[in-house]
Amino acid sequence: MLPLPRLLLFFFASALLCLPSLGPLSAQSTPYPREHWEEASPEAMGLERDALDKLAAYMEGDGCVIRHGRMVYRWGDPTRRGDVASACKPWISFFLFLALEEGLLESLDMPAHHYKPCLAEINAELGYKDRGILMRHFATQTSCYGVRETPGTAFDYNDWQTALFVEILFQQIYKVPPDGYDGHILLPRLTEKLQCEDSPTFYAFGPQDRPGRLAVSPRDFCRFGYLFLWGGHWHSGRILAGEHIRKLTTQPLPAALPRTRAQEAALCEGARSHGSQRIPDDQCDHGGSYSWMWWVNGVDREGRRYWCDAPDDTFAALGHKNGMRGMAVIPSLDIVFSWNNTRLGTLPESSDVLNDAFRYLCSAVKN
Numbered sequence: 001m002l003p004l005p006r007l008l009l010f011f012f013a014s015a016l017l018c019l020p021s022l023g024p025l026s027a028q029s030t031p032y033p034r035e036h037w038e039e040a041s042p043e044a045m046g047l048e049r050d051a052l053d054k055l056a057a058y059m060e061g062d063g064c065v066i067r068h069g070r071m072v073y074r075w076g077d078p079t080r081r082g083d084v085a086s087a088c089k090p091w092i093s094f095f096l097f098l099a100l101e102e103g104l105l106e107s108l109d110m111p112a113h114h115y116k117p118c119l120a121e122i123n124a125e126l127g128y129k130d131r132g133i134l135m136r137h138f139a140t141q142t143s144c145y146g147v148r149e150t151p152g153t154a155f156d157y158n159d160w161q162t163a164l165f166v167e168i169l170f171q172q173i174y175k176v177p178p179d180g181y182d183g184h185i186l187l188p189r190l191t192e193k194l195q196c197e198d199s200p201t202f203y204a205f206g207p208q209d210r211p212g213r214l215a216v217s218p219r220d221f222c223r224f225g226y227l228f229l230w231g232g233h234w235h236s237g238r239i240l241a242g243e244h245i246r247k248l249t250t251q252p253l254p255a256a257l258p259r260t261r262a263q264e265a266a267l268c269e270g271a272r273s274h275g276s277q278r279i280p281d282d283q284c285d286h287g288g289s290y291s292w293m294w295w296v297n298g299v300d301r302e303g304r305r306y307w308c309d310a311p312d313d314t315f316a317a318l319g320h321k322n323g324m325r326g327m328a329v330i331p332s333l334d335i336v337f338s339w340n341n342t343r344l345g346t347l348p349e350s351s352d353v354l355n356d357a358f359r360y361l362c363s364a365v366k367n
Contacts, residue, residue: 031069031070032069032226032230032234032235033069033195033223033226034195034235035195035197036197037066037070037071037219037222038069038070038071039070039071039072040068040070040071040072041072042065042067042072042073042364044072045067045068045070045072046067046365046366046367047065047067047072047073047364047365047366048363048364048365048366049073049364051360051361051363051364052065052072052073052360052361052364054360054363055357055360055361055364056073056075056076058356058357058360059075059339059342059343059344059357060076060341060342060343061075061076061324061339061340061341061342061343062075062076062077062078062080062082062217062218062339062340062341063075063076063078063218063337063338063339063340063342064078064218064219064222064337064338065335065336065337065361066222066225066226066335066336066337067333067334067335068334069226071219074219076341078217078218078219078338079197079198079217079219080198080217080218080340080341081198081199081200081201081215081216081217081220082204082215082216082217082325082340082341083204083205083213083214083215083319083325084204084214084215084216084221084317084319084325084326084340085213085275085319085320085325086159086162086275086318086319086320087214087221087317087318087319087323087325087326087327088202088204088212088213088214088317088319089162089293089294089317090224090248090292090293090294090317091190091214091224091317092139092162092165092166092169092212092293093139093248093292093293093294094190094224094240094248095169095170095174095185095189095190096108096135096138096139096169097240097241097244097247097248098189098240099169099173099174100244101240101241101244104173104174105135105173107135108134108135108136108139109134109135109136110134110135111131111132111133111134112130112133112134112135112137112138112143112164112168113130113131113133115168115172115173116164116167116168116172116268118268118269119131119133119145119268122265122266122267122268123265123266126148126265129144129148129149129150129151129265130145130151132150132151132152133145133151134151134152135168137151137152138161138162138164138165138168138169139165139292139293140253140290140292140293141155141156141157141158141161141286141290141293142154142155142156142253142257143156143158143161143164143165144156144260144265145158145160145161145164145267146158146160146161146264146265146266146267146271146279146280146281147260147261147262147263147264147265147280147282148261148263148264148265149260149261153258154257154258154259154260154261155253155257155258155259155260155285155286155290156259156260156262156280156281156282157281157282157283157284157286158276158280158281158282158283159273159274159275159276159281159283160267160271160272160273160274160276160279160281162273162274162275163210163212163271163272163273163274164268164271166211166212166274170185170212178207178211179207179211181202181203181211181212182201182202182203185202186200186201186202190224190239191220193234193236193239194220194223194224194227194234194239195223196216196220196223197217197219197220198216198217198219198220200214200215200216200217200220201214201215201216202214203215210272210273210274210275212274213274213275217340218327218338218339218340219338221317221326221327221338222327222336222337222338224317224327225317225327225328225329225336225338226336227239227240228245228248228249228315228329229329229331229334229336231245231246232244232245247292248291248292248293248294249291249292249294249296249315249329250291250296250315251291251292252286252288252289252290252291252296252298253286253288253290253291254288255287255288255298255299255300255301256301257286259282259285259286260280260282262280262282263280264279264280265280267279287300287306287351288300288301288306289306291315293317294315294316294317295315295316295317295318295323296314296315296316297310297311297312297313297314297315306351306355307351307354307355307358308355309355309356309358309359309362310330310355310358310359310362311330311332311333311362313330313331313332314328314329314330314358315328315329316328316329316354318354320345321344321345321349322344322345322347322349322350322353322354323344323353323354324341324342324343324344324345325339325340325341325342326338326339326340327339328358330361330362333362333365335361335365337361344357
């Protein structure tokens with residue numbers, strides 16, 4: 001029989017081997033933020049300050065960089081809460097998967113007309129195509145709501161469908177009225193658990209104007225990214241299942257999936273938009289890089305990487321032209337960074353604009 005100290009060591013080592021992977025590994029211990037982010041110098045966390053200065057000068061506005069769980073760099077005012085436009089979409093898909101875990105939603109394949117009956121009645125001349133919209137289609141921008149394609153057959157980045165998604169998810173599935181999105185959904189189920197500092201809200205413009213539009217500070221947005229970096233874990237416990245975190249950020253649409261032809265089809269009476277007022281709405285292609293409302297570093301139809309100077313595992317929440325508002329996670333570098341009010345929207349529209357920001361950031365990593 002093994003001596004007691006060796007026996008205890010054996011059991012301890014065996015238990016470690018059985019533990020699931022919780023997130024990125026690094027030479028530094030990685031704390032979860034509590035009331036405030038722990039701060040450290042860029043140099044202490046393996047980053048070059050000069051390169052980060054170039055990143056800040058390139059982006060302008062407000063932002064911050066987190067590495068190994070520490071706030072290592074900031075520019076502008078990263079405590080300023082502001083609208084993040086379409087960068088709120090990953091927060092919405094988060095709550096879709098949380099509804100699955102809470103038993104509020106039976107399946108991602110639930111027909112949307114179960115919650116919004118008008119979808120079964122519009123577009124008779126198109127064979128009542130909207131009867132085929134499933135909840136998963138909203139979260140992949142393939143519902144084809146408001147355009148003529150059949151759901152699931154084309155990509156249509158469409159703020160009319162996003163508004164309908166928010167309405168069904170929060171009002172019908174969570175059963176919360178529009179003035180309760182913060183008090184019954186956002187705060188108790190997410191931001192209070194993350195101990196956000198700057199009062200994120202789903203009322204960026206007030207309860208009467210596009211409820212579901214998120215206003216959040218860059219440093220609080222980093223908490224959301226850090227949750228995904230660490231596979232849904234937080235120091236207070238698991239918030240979302242690791243399998244759902246992986247699904248949300250690693251399953252881009254097939255590169256071959258076509259973009260809508262943007263030919264108008266009927267919307268439900270009283271339809272509203274989450275942002276764009278164009279009809280039909282067709283804002284961009286997916287580039288093989290759209291995964292459950294996150295943008296990931298995929299490969300397009302021509303075999304080109306979306307952000308060629310960023311690690312392949314990079315994923316981001318992006319709002320407005322060129323992602324001028326947003327947050328990105330780079331698991332392989334143990335980095336989360338967020339920004340708002342940047343100059344990126346003033347530059348010609350191209351994925352290269354954000355790629356340049358990633359290039360400045362990655363150049364800051366020593367070795």
